[in-house]
Amino acid sequence: MSSGRTLYDKIWDGHAVAPLSGDDWLLYIDRHLIHEVTSPQAFAGLKQASRQVRRPELTLAVADHNVPTIRRKLGVAGIADRESRAQVEALERNVIEFGIPYVPLIHRQQGIVHVIGPELGFTLPGMTVVCGDSHTSTHGAFGALAFGIGTSEVEHVFATQTLVQSHAKNMRIQVNGALGTGVTAKDLILAIIGQIGTAGATGHVVEYCGEAIARLDMAGRMTVCNMSIEAGARAGLIAPDEKTFEWLKGRPLVPQGEAFVEACSRWRRLRSDPDARFDREVVIEGPEIAPMVSWGTSPEAVTAIDGRVPDPKEASDAGRRAQIARMLDYMDLRPGQPLAGIPIDQVFIGSCTNARIEDLRAAAAIAREGHVSPGVRALVVPGSGMVKQAAEAEGLDQIFLDAGFDWRDAGCSMCLGMNEDRLNPGQRCASTSNRNFEGRQGPGGRTHLMSPAMAAAAAIAGKIVDVRTFGV
Numbered sequence: 094m095s096s097g098r099t100l101y102d103k104i105w106d107g108h109a110v111a112p113l114s115g116d117d118w119l120l121y122i123d124r125h126l127i128h129e130v131t132s133p134q135a136f137a138g139l140k141q142a143s144r145q146v147r148r149p150e151l152t153l154a155v156a157d158h159n160v161p162t163i164r165r166k167l168g169v170a171g172i173a174d175r176e177s178r179a180q181v182e183a184l185e186r187n188v189i190e191f192g193i194p195y196v197p198l199i200h201r202q203q204g205i206v207h208v209i210g211p212e213l214g215f216t217l218p219g220m221t222v223v224c225g226d227s228h229t230s231t232h233g234a235f236g237a238l239a240f241g242i243g244t245s246e247v248e249h250v251f252a253t254q255t256l257v258q259s260h261a262k263n264m265r266i267q268v269n270g271a272l273g274t275g276v277t278a279k280d281l282i283l284a285i286i287g288q289i290g291t292a293g294a295t296g297h298v299v300e301y302c303g304e305a306i307a308r309l310d311m312a313g314r315m316t317v318c319n320m321s322i323e324a325g326a327r328a329g330l331i332a333p334d335e336k337t338f339e340w341l342k343g344r345p346l347v348p349q350g351e352a353f354v355e356a357c358s359r360w361r362r363l364r365s366d367p368d369a370r371f372d373r374e375v376v377i378e379g380p381e382i383a384p385m386v387s388w389g390t391s392p393e394a395v396t397a398i399d400g401r402v403p404d405p406k407e408a409s410d411a412g413r414r415a416q417i418a419r420m421l422d423y424m425d426l427r428p429g430q431p432l433a434g435i436p437i438d439q440v441f442i443g444s445c446t447n448a449r450i451e452d453l454r455a456a457a458a459i460a461r462e463g464h465v466s467p468g469v470r471a472l473v474v475p476g477s478g479m480v481k482q483a484a485e486a487e488g489l490d491q492i493f494l495d496a497g498f499d500w501r502d503a504g505c506s507m508c509l510g511m512n513e514d515r516l517n518p519g520q521r522c523a524s525t526s527n528r529n530f531e532g533r534q535g536p537g538g539r540t541h542l543m544s545p546a547m548a549a550a551a552a553i554a555g556k557i558v559d560v561r562t563f564g565v
């Protein structure tokens with residue numbers, strides 16, 4: 094008896110080249126994104142073996158992690174840190190040597206790899222998309238099978254345009270109903286990770302569905318898929334719909350005219366069959382979700398904004414008790430302390446999770462009503478030069494600047510401590526990024542993950558606040 098196939102199964106079947114030993118298959122890769130951090134050894138491997146990049150035109154390179162978000166006009170010369178500059182220079186040499194399309198630092202299309210891929214239409218529905226970066230899951234928002242790979246796999250894709258993979262399990266997360274006022278895609282994915290845990294989707298490709306997902310705009314869908322990796326998933330997927338096609342239409346690398354119409358009719362078939370079987374199913378009620386904030390050093394350590402920091406004493410076992418106690422110690426929080434009211438030092442609105450134009454609009458809507466609290470530094474870092482340009486055309490830059498925010502150039506910025514934008518030891522940050530590990534935003538820094546609107550509200554209040562009760 095044959096049962097239906099999931100969207101993941103269908104994309105897999107369409108790209109499986111040949112079985113290898115054990116559970117492994119050779120999978121064809123449609124698109125390969127690269128950045129400066131995980132590509133150098135892969136290029137070195139190619140050189141050593143005197144190999145070429147098999148399909149350079151299916152590859153796209155950009156520098157994002159090590160780039161400063163000021164002095165952009167200077168290009169690579171503006172990178173003060175020697176190691177960071179060397180890494181970007183190496184990428185620039187390698188893309189020339191191997192003939193790979195590259196978006197230079199000073200180009201208006203430069204940005205975070207996971208923001209520019211979809212924006213340029215490099216990522217399309219039904220494709221396999223890889224990058225030496227865990228948040229490649231972002232691209233799954235378009236119904237592409239997109240996942241992060243290691244440096245040796247980057248070399249394998251360079252040389253062959255294929256990858257060795259085993260078939261993952263299927264998981265479905267259905268989100269019923271609509272999200273409440275002030276509740277965003279970021280709150281939804283934080284709530285999901287809070288519920289299923291950072292290992293909740295291990296070994297699975299997650300397909301998100303349900304009314305709340307259908308209602309999300311493409312930026313919101315990217316936010317959800319982006320953080321799938323934080324739940325342990327191999328990839329996150331959302332079946333493409335008319336919203337997806339509308340968003341893609343007219344972008345530089347998207348088929349145009351008749352070819353676009355044809356592509357859409359193919360893309361409309363990209364959905365799980367009604368009788369497809371999932372290895373695991375989770376159902377979440379959208380209307381029950383509140384704005385979420387992380388209190389610990391793992392993305393599952395989250396609670397609703399009207400909640401409290403947990404008390405280790407209430408944990409079920411000794412291991413968990415010790416874990417919570419350690420997180421509270423690092424975060425300098427008291428057991429049972431309300432989340433609302435925790436004072437902050439910095440605010441970061443940016444990253445591949447939340448730095449698209451929709452995110453900046455949401456933050457600006459709050460920023461326009463107040464001024465950054467004295468003593469707080471607040472950065473707004475667009476996800477790409479295109480996002481920056483769009484924001485400026487709408488006057489969002491002026492709203493942020495008038496409210497005392499810094500308005501920067503695109504890059505990963507304070508999402509991780511690889512460039513000039515960092516926390517000082519002991520500083521506390523309201524951040525729209527995706528990871529809150531110890532030292533993630535700088536050694537000794539403390540991160541509270543939240544949505545762009547919540548982060549903007551925190552900047553103005555000088556402390557964590559519920560954006561729904563924020564007096565604007």
Ligand SMILES: CC(C)[C@H](C(=O)O)[C@@H](O)C(=O)O
Pocket residue numbers: 130131158225226227228241509
């Ligand atoms: C530097 C890179 C390899 C890393 C990743 O894989 O995700 C980074 O982007 C991150 O977010 O931690």
Ligand code: SF4
Pocket residue numbers: 157158205206207226228444445446504505508509526527
């Ligand atoms: S913005 Fe953050 S999460 Fe995204 S690729 Fe850059 S460092 Fe990784």
